[in-house]
Amino acid sequence: EIVLTQSPGTLSLSPGERATLSCRASQSFNSNYLAWYQQKVGQAPSLVIYGASSRATGIPDRFSGSGSGTDFTLTITRLEPEDFAVYYCQHYGGFSWTFGQGTKVEIK
Amino acid sequence: EVQLVESGGGLVQPGGSLRLACAASGFTFSTYHMTWVRQGPGKGLEWVAYISSARSIIYYAASVKGRFTISRDNDVNSLYLQMNSLRDDDTAVYYCARAPPWSYWYFDLWGRGTLVTVSS
Numbered sequence A: 001e002i003v004l005t006q007s008p009g010t011l012s013l014s015p016g017e018r019a020t021l022s023c024r025a026s027q028s029f030n031s032n033y034l035a036w037y038q039q040k041v042g043q044a045p046s047l048v049i050y051g052a053s054s055r056a057t058g059i060p061d062r063f064s065g066s067g068s069g070t071d072f073t074l075t076i077t078r079l080e081p082e083d084f085a086v087y088y089c090q091h092y093g094g095f096s097w098t099f100g101q102g103t104k105v106e107i108k
Numbered sequence B: 001e002v003q004l005v006e007s008g009g010g011l012v013q014p015g016g017s018l019r020l021a022c023a024a025s026g027f028t029f030s031t032y033h034m035t036w037v038r039q040g041p042g043k044g045l046e047w048v049a050y051i052s053s054a055r056s057i058i059y060y061a062a063s064v065k066g067r068f069t070i071s072r073d074n075d076v077n078s079l080y081l082q083m084n085s086l087r088d089d090d091t092a093v094y095y096c097a098r099a100p101p102w103s104y105w106y107f108d109l110w111g112r113g114t115l116v117t118v119s120s
Helices: none
Strands: A004-007 A010-013 A019-029 A034-039 A046-050 A063-076 A086-093 A096-099 A103-107 B003-007 B010-012 B018-025 B033-039 B045-051 B058-060 B068-073 B078-083 B092-099 B114-118
Touching: A004 A086, A010 A019, A019 A034, A019 A086, A019 A103, A034 A063, A046 A063, A063 A086, A096 B045, B003 B092, B018 B033, B018 B092, B018 B114, B033 B068, B033 B078, B045 B068, B045 B078, B045 B092, B058 B068, B078 B092
Parallel strands: A010 A103, B010 B114
Antiparallel strands: A004 A019, A019 A063, A034 A046, A034 A086, A086 A096, A086 A103, B003 B018, B018 B078, B033 B045, B033 B092, B045 B058, B068 B078, B092 B114
């Protein structure tokens, strides 16, 4: 089973700054099977990126995903107040779906 | 409105049973694959179970296999999770989520969740 490790655990930034979130896999896999989710406090997760780099419906273009093999990145170019949340990467493989432990993006 | 609404959560003793339901609306439920994902208190997300659109393919996480059963009724646009032999570590918010017909490897719509507490 592939393990996803996200870093950093917490990212303290100010609105307008750039956020770079990392998701590293224990084994290489097809980037089609990598997604990112946003979860705000007290809310359900929502899809941000699928296929490593495709934005979900309604996601603004300040969000972008990249990477391949074992290293994937979610970038938010200019943080808006509504972007402060926890972000999870997720992988599908071997008839199971696994999530990283999450990166919290908090207001500095 | 396109939405998923979970119900059936509550307080149950260890060893007990509970049946969760997820009502879908606003989209053609029978064409989407469905899944349950849970989140323990203060913890991250954990996939629990998956069922394909036609109910022909079912997968479970190792932590629940043999205790939980996922099912769906496409006639009433509903997803279910029968949970038996519940343990303390099953305490979590349980979310239902859908996967698109063309790509079952990510989840594009989530419900708000229902809380299951296992405690004596």
